[in-house]
Amino acid sequence: EAGVAQSPRYKIIEKRQSVAFWCNPISGHATLYWYQQILGQGPKLLIQFQNNGVVDDSQLPKDRFSAERLKGVDSTLKIQPAKLEDSAVYLCASSLNHVQETQYFGPGTRLLVL
Amino acid sequence: RKEVEQDPGPFNVPEGATVAFNCTYSNSASQSFFWYRQDCRKEPKLLMSVYSSGNEDGRFTAQLNRASQYISLLIRDSKLSDSATYLCVVNTNTGNQFYFGTGTSLTVIP
Numbered sequence: 001e002a003g004v005a006q007s008p009r010y011k012i013i014e015k016r017q018s019v020a021f022w023c024n025p026i027s028g029h030a031t032l033y034w035y036q037q038i039l040g041q042g043p044k045l046l047i048q049f050q051n052n053g054v055v056d057d058s059q060l061p062k063d064r065f066s067a068e069r070l071k072g073v074d075s076t077l078k079i080q081p082a083k084l085e086d087s088a089v090y091l092c093a094s095s096l097n098h099v100q101e102t103q104y105f106g107p108g109t110r111l112l113v114l
Numbered sequence: 115r116k117e118v119e120q121d122p123g124p125f126n127v128p129e130g131a132t133v134a135f136n137c138t139y140s141n142s143a144s145q146s147f148f149w150y151r152q153d154c155r156k157e158p159k160l161l162m163s164v165y166s167s168g169n170e171d172g173r174f175t176a177q178l179n180r181a182s183q184y185i186s187l188l189i190r191d192s193k194l195s196d197s198a199t200y201l202c203v204v205n206t207n208t209g210n211q212f213y214f215g216t217g218t219s220l221t222v223i224p
Binding site for chain 2: 102
């Protein structure tokens with residue numbers, strides 16, 4: 001079974017630039033999550049989708065971050081404009097359906113903002 | 115106060131040792147609890163779910179204490195391959211919020 005795919009794996013940009021990350025969840029997984037993991041910290045949930053609807057985005061900095069999940073499959077996370085403090089690993093995860101089920105994480109996108 | 119708190123360590127233990135990690139959570143309405151393992155520069159992977167009655171998987175035992183709002187992970191007979199960061203995860207079903215601890219770093223020494 002193919003795992004969660006993410007691209008790009010690495011990205012280096014300058015502050016105030018824009019960047020987008022892509023995630024393809026495990027086939028058939030209805031729930032998709034985006035996390036931000038800053039070095040030395042645990043992952044922080046940014047947004048959670050159930051199919052193509054947003055379940056929770058309370059920790060998403062909406063002035064600069066946006067995410068969508070068209071057709072309830074792939075998802076993109078965008079940062080515009082980026083700040084130095086956005087340097088982190090952005091992890092995408094998916095689960096079959098219910099929040100109590102196992103989350104499977106992708107390899108992440110490492111973002112460095114200079 | 116953080117939703118989930120863990121001792122970041124690091125814990126450095128010899129092979130064969132027994133080591134225990136604790137994690138406390140602030141929301142008494144929390145319903146689901148997990149331990150994830152994260153290797154250096156890798157993604158987190160589920161180690162085990164934590165059930166009210168406690169559960170065991172080989173050398174790993176997880177326990178939940180709702181009254182004191184903490185969960186624990188016990189690793190017996192530590193192996194070199196157990197070296198990783200162990201993340202405590204709590205979910206409040208009512209808010210569909212997953213909260214990760216900062217992780218506890220374990221290094222098993224030959």
